[in-house]
Amino acid sequence: MDEAAGSPAVSRRIAPQRASLRPWLLLMPLLVFLAAFFLVPLAQVAMMSVTEPEFGFGHYASIATDGFYLRVLADTFATALLVATCCLVLGFPLAYAMAAASPNMAAAMMIVVTMSFWTSFLVRTYAWMVLLGRSGPIAALLDWIGLPHGELLFTRFSSTIAMTHILLPYMVVSLYAVLRKIEPSLLRSAASLGASPTSVLRHVVLPLAAPGVVNGLTLVFVLCLGFYVTPILLGSPREQMVAGVIGQQIEEFLNFGEASALAVVLLASTLIVLGLYHRRFGLDKLWG
C-alpha cells in the first residue's frame, strides 16, 4: 500500500448533478429587467383601463356598445385580413420563383427582399407618398392611359398597399423557407406519374407549402393588427385602424382609460391569434 491508501476516495459520493441554480443566475438580470421594464408597464395599461379616471369597466362597456369603436375594430380586422391575403397572393409567385431560380439568382432576389425588410418603414411609407401623390408617377400613368381616378393618397387604398409592401418580406421569407426545401426530384416524379403542372402545384407544392402559408399569414395579420404609423401617415382620417385611435385618445384627448381599454382589446386579439398558432405549431417557429 502507498499514498493512495491515504485517499478517502473509494466510493465517495461526488455531487451528482449540480443543482439547477446556475441557469437562474444567468437569467436573473434579463428577467428582472423584463419584469421591471416590460411586464410592469404592460400591467399598467391593463390597470389604467379599469382605473382611469375611476375604477370600473365602463370603457369596455362603451367599446362593446359604441358604433364607432366597433366599426374601427371591424375595419382593423378586415384590413389585416386583406393585407395578409394580398401578401400571400403577391408573395407566393416570388417565393416560388426564388425557389426555382439558380442559387446566385435566388441570392440576388433575396438581397432585394432583405433590403426592403431592413429599410425603415418610415422610408417605405414616404416612398408610397411619392408614388401615389397627386403629381406622382402612378397618377401620371393613370392620366396617360385615360383612366379616371380620384385622390390616391390618404385613402384606404394607399394605406393598404403600403402596408402590403411593408409586410411582404415577412411572407416571402416564410414561404421561401418551405418552398426551397421541396426537392425538384419530387416534382419530376409527380410529373412522371402523370400529374399535369397545375395538379403538381395543387397536390404536391401547395400541401408542402402549407406550414409556410400559415406562418406568413399569422405573422402579417398580427403585425398589421397593431400597425400605427403607416395608416396615420397614408390612410384616410375617416377610416382609422385601432392603433391610430388609441394614439389619438392619448394625444388629443389625454383619455388614458379609453386608450388603455382599446389597447387591451388589441393586445387580447393579438395574443389570441398567436395563442392559436402556438397551440398548433409552437410559437418558436413563427419567427423562424
Place this chain on the structure above:
Amino acid sequence: MSAPYLELRGLGKSYDGRTRALDNVSLTAAKGEFITFLGPSGSGKTTTLMLVAGFESASEGDILIEGRSIGRVPPHKRGIGVVFQNYALFPHRAAAENVAFPLLMRKMPKAQAMAKAAEMLGLVGLERFGGRYPREMSGGQQQRVALARALVFDPALLLLDEPLGALDKNLREQMQIEIKAVQRRLGVTTIFVTHDQSEAMAMSDRIVVFDGGRIQQVGAPLDIYRYPSSSFVARFVGDSNILAARLTDPAGGQAEIAGIGTVRVPALPAARAGDAIELLLRPECLKPGSGLDNAARLTVDVIVHFGDSALVTGHAGGTPLRARLEGLAAQGISAGDTLPLSWATSSSHVIGRDAAG
C-alpha cells in the same frame, strides 16, 4: 506493490438519480499501455471516457493517476489529451495555432510554442501544413492535427473518442497504424474508444468490453477473442458459432450437442454432468474433412466468396453453423451440398467457464 499508473475505482454515473448509465467500473492500467474501450453505443464506454477527461462528474467512485485522485480536478487542470470524434479543431485557428494552443495556455512563450507545434506537426507528417485552416484540410489531415494537439503538451493520458469513425476504410487502417506508431514512440498511456471490434483487435494491448454500463471483460485482444467470458462478448468480438450443449462427462471433457452428437470439449472438473453449457466455435476453426478431434456434417444453405476466404452458412442436423474456409478449399461448393467438417477440441471454448488451455 506500487500503485498502478491509472486506476478507475468503482465509477458510477446516474443522470436522473435512478437508472445507472455506468455501474461499478473498476480498472487499472500500466504506464504506456494502449487500452481500448469496446462496446455498442450506450454501453458506457464514452461515459467512462467523459468521466476520465473530467467533462462530466462521477456519481460514485474515483479516478487516480499515479495514486493521486483527480476525481475533483477540473478538466483544464487534468493534463489529459483528448481527440474527439469530430476532431474539434478550432475553426478560427490554423493547424499550427491549434497545436500550439495547449502550450500557450500553459504560458509558454509564443515563439517557443510555435516551434514545438511545428515539431509535433512534423511527427504526424504535416510539417508543411501548419498554416492551413481546418476547413482547408482533409479528414485524415484534421485527424492528425487533432492528435498532434492532444500530444504536444506531454499529457498524462491520451483519450481517443472514436476518432476514426468518419474516415473511409483505407484511410482508417492507415490511421490505425499511424496512431499506434506515434503512441509507441511517445510511450503515452492511451484509452481508445470504439465500437469497431476489428479496430480494437488491431490496436490494443488490452481491450475492455463494455455493455449495459458495466465492464464485461478485460483482457488481451487474443484472449478476449479466444476465451470470451460471456456470449455477449463472444458475439460482439468476431464472428461466432455458439452451440447449446449438455455436459455428459465434465472431467473427461465430453458433451452432447443436438444434431451433431457427442463432442469433446475442454475439461471442466468443477462442473457436473447434465449441466447446460454454451460452446464457442469460431467459424475459421471449422476445417474441411474429418481429420480433427470432432466432426459434423454441414448442409450448405449459402456460400459467399471473399477471394481469400469463403463464408459457408448452413446447418448440421438442425443446428445452424457457420464456417470460414480458405478461398481455394471452398471452390466448387454450392448450396445444397453436404460438407464434412471437423475441429480441434483446443480451438473450442466453453463460455463463462475458466478452462484456459
Place this chain on the structure above:
Amino acid sequence: MRGLLLSLGAVVLAFIAAPLLIVVPMSFSSAASLEFPPPGWTTAYYGAFFGDARWTQPTINSILIALAVAVLTMAMVTPATFALVRHRFAGKSAVNLLLMLPLAVPHIVIAIGYYAYLSDLRLLQTFPGVILAHTALSVPMAFLVLSASLKGFDRSLERAAMSLGASPAATFRHVTLPVLWPGFAAAALFAFIQSFDETVVALFVSGRDSMTLPRKMFDSIRTTADPVIAVVSTLLFFTVAALVILPMLWRSFSRSRS
C-alpha cells in the same frame, strides 16, 4: 403555369424594389413638394440635412441610443441565451415565452404603458427612458439570433479547449467568443437596428432633447412633407444596402479563398 408564376414573381420583385429606389432620385429633386419625376436636380437638400441641427441632432441621438441599446441588450441576453440553450430546468418554456413576449405585443400598446410608467419614474422624454424601452423591445430578436447561433455551436470545441488546459474563462475568450462572433455581431446589429428604426414608442416617450430620427421623420412627413425626408431616406437606404450586401460579399470572398 410555371412560366406564369415566374413572371409574376418578377413583377412582385419590381413591386418590392421600386419604392426603395424611388427615394434616391427624389433626394436630388429640386421640387419642394412630392413631384415625380423631378422637374430639376439639386444637392441643396443634402446641405440642408447636414447643416441643420434639427436633423443632425436626432440622428446623433438615435445612433447613441441604439448603441446603448445594443450594449445593454447583449449584456443581458448573452447569459440568458446560454442558460436557455445549455441548461435544462423547470420553467424553461415559460421563460422562453416571456423573452418572446415583446415581439408579440403591438408597439402602440406598450407605448401607452411606457408613457405612463416612465413618467411615474420621471424618465419620460429622457435618454435613459428611451434606451430602457428600446432594450426591452430588442430582446426577442437578439435572443432568437443568438440562440440560433449557439445551438449550432459544437460543444466539443469547448471540451477540447478545456482538455488542452484552458480555464473556463480562457475557453470562452479564446474559443467560444471567436467562433460565435458572427452570431454575437448579428444579434447586436439586430438590437441596434430595432432601436434605430423604432418609431411608435419613441413618439410617445422621447422628448425634445432625446428626439430620435424616426420621430423627427414622422413629424416631418406628417406636417410639412419636407424634401429633406428624401435625403434621410436615401442615406438610410444606402446604409442598409451596405449592411446587407457587404456581409454577403465577405462570405462569398472567404468561400472562394478556401
